[in-house]
Amino acid sequence: MESRELSWTVVVPVKGTADGKSRLDLHVPPDRRSRLADAFALDTVAAVLATPTVERVVVVTETAAPVAEALATLGADLVGDPGAGLNAAIRAGLSSASASVPAAGGLAVLLGDLPSLLPADLALALDLAAAHPLAVVADAEGTGTTLLAARGAVPVPRFGAGSAARHVEGGHVPLELPAGTTLRRDVDTAADLAQALAAGVGAHTAAALTPPAASGPSPRR
Ligand SMILES: Nc1nc2c(ncn2[C@@H]2O[C@H](COP(=O)(O)OP(=O)(O)OP(=O)(O)O)[C@@H](O)[C@H]2O)c(=O)[nH]1
Ligand SMILES: C=C(OP(=O)(O)O)C(=O)O
Numbered sequence: 001m002e003s004r005e006l007s008w009t010v011v012v013p014v015k016g017t018a019d020g021k022s023r024l025d026l027h028v029p030p031d032r033r034s035r036l037a038d039a040f041a042l043d044t045v046a047a048v049l050a051t052p053t054v055e056r057v058v059v060v061t062e063t064a065a066p067v068a069e070a071l072a073t074l075g076a077d078l079v080g081d082p083g084a085g086l087n088a089a090i091r092a093g094l095s096s097a098s099a100s101v102p103a104a105g106g107l108a109v110l111l112g113d114l115p116s117l118l119p120a121d122l123a124l125a126l127d128l129a130a131a132h133p134l135a136v137v138a139d140a141e142g143t144g145t146t147l148l149a150a151r152g153a154v155p156v157p158r159f160g161a162g163s164a165a166r167h168v169e170g171g172h173v174p175l176e177l178p179a180g181t182t183l184r185r186d187v188d189t190a191a192d193l194a195q196a197l198a199a200g201v202g203a204h205t206a207a208a209l210t211p212p213a214a215s216g217p218s219p220r221r
Contacts, residue, residue, distance in 0.1 A: 006106040006130045006151060007055040010048050011093035012076070013086055014041040014112040016065030021113070023188045036208045038067035040187055041112040042074065043202030048110060049075050051119040053126055055105065059112070060093035090157040098154050106130060108149040109157060115205040116182040116196045125149070125183050128175050136172035138164035140184040140195075147183060148172060 018030060020037035028036075041059075048057050059076040061068050062083075072078055079096045081089045090109055101107050108126065129135035129149035134156075137147035145163040148155035158166040168174055177183060180199075187193050196205075203219035 005053060006104060006126070007102065008051075008053055008106045008108055008126050008149075009056045009058065009097045009101050010054055010108045010110050011058045011060065011090060011097050012041070012045055012048065012110050012112045013081075013089045013093065014038075014045075014059050014061040014065075014067060014071065016041070016061040016067045016081075021188070024190060024193065026190055026193070032208075036205070037113070038070070039202075039204035039208035040115040041067055042070055042204040043115040044110065044112045044117055045071055045074055045076050046202060046204070047114070047117040047119050048122060051122045051126070053123055056097070056100075058093050058097040060089045086159050087157045090159065094154055094157070106149060106151045107154060108147060109155050110147050111145070111159075111186060113186045113188070114146060114183065115187060115201040116185045116199040117202075118182045121177075121181045121183045122147075125175055125177055125181070128177070132173045134170075134172040135175050136164065136167040137175050137177065137183055139186045140192075144186065146186050147175075 018034045020034055024033055048054055057076040058079055059071045060079045060081055062081050063078055068078055079093050082092050125137055130151055133151055133153045135149045139146050143162055143164055145167050156170050185196055187196050200220035206219035
């Protein structure tokens with residue numbers, strides 16, 4: 001087995017604009033939906049920063065976006081979004097981050113819509129990914145991608161509908177993870193959000209769902 005306990009640099013794309021999470025049909029005003037999208041990103045990045053083998057988190061976003069300052073306050077480094085879609089944003093993050101990845105380090109891409117993510121689940125996946133030059137984790141449906149990881153290489157992002165199969169075709173090895181891992185629980189739709197709430201969500205998402213002066217879901221952490 002190749003070296004374990006690599007330290008990782010993780011690139012997280014966060015749209016940060018008002019049109020994020022357009023499939024999340026909750027019958028709420030658009031500003032509320034975009035606050036929720038920001039909360040997903042904050043919970044995702046907080047979990048990544050709490051993962052012991054993660055050394056650095058690079059968030060690619062519009063640096064003027066309301067969420068950018070909060071992400072930086074958590075401890076993420078920011079890279080400006082080139083404004084040419086998800087794959088271009090990820091390539092910008094990888095190109096900025098790869099220059100400072102140590103020889104014994106790994107480089108990963110994690111999507112920023114995983115409000116249930118637990119650091120232990122990410123740590124396990126990164127540990128397993130360390131055995132492969134390129135690895136991928138599919139979303140709960142098995143069609144999308146939540147994580148790409150690379151050791152001694154740079155992941156090749158081919159995100160968009162059906163991306164898991166494209167990443168496998170591109171040489172990323174699918175990781176076998178325990179059933180129920182929170183790493184696969186991305187939130188695109190209201191049904192996904194219901195499942196995420198059942199698994200438990202981070203404090204930002206719980207707060208964003210709690211109407212003022214009323215009780216709502218309790219944060220898990
Ligand atoms: N920086 C950046 N991040 C993006 C971009 N598009 C999507 N993302 C992020 O990538 C992750 C997964 O994206 P999607 O599920 O496609 O999110 P989305 O575009 O907000 O959602 P839909 O409108 O429902 O397609 C989320 O963390 C998004 O914030 C982009 O153009 N730039
Ligand atoms: C962007 C992707 O996922 P989602 O289904 O969350 O949009 C993807 O898997 O490429």
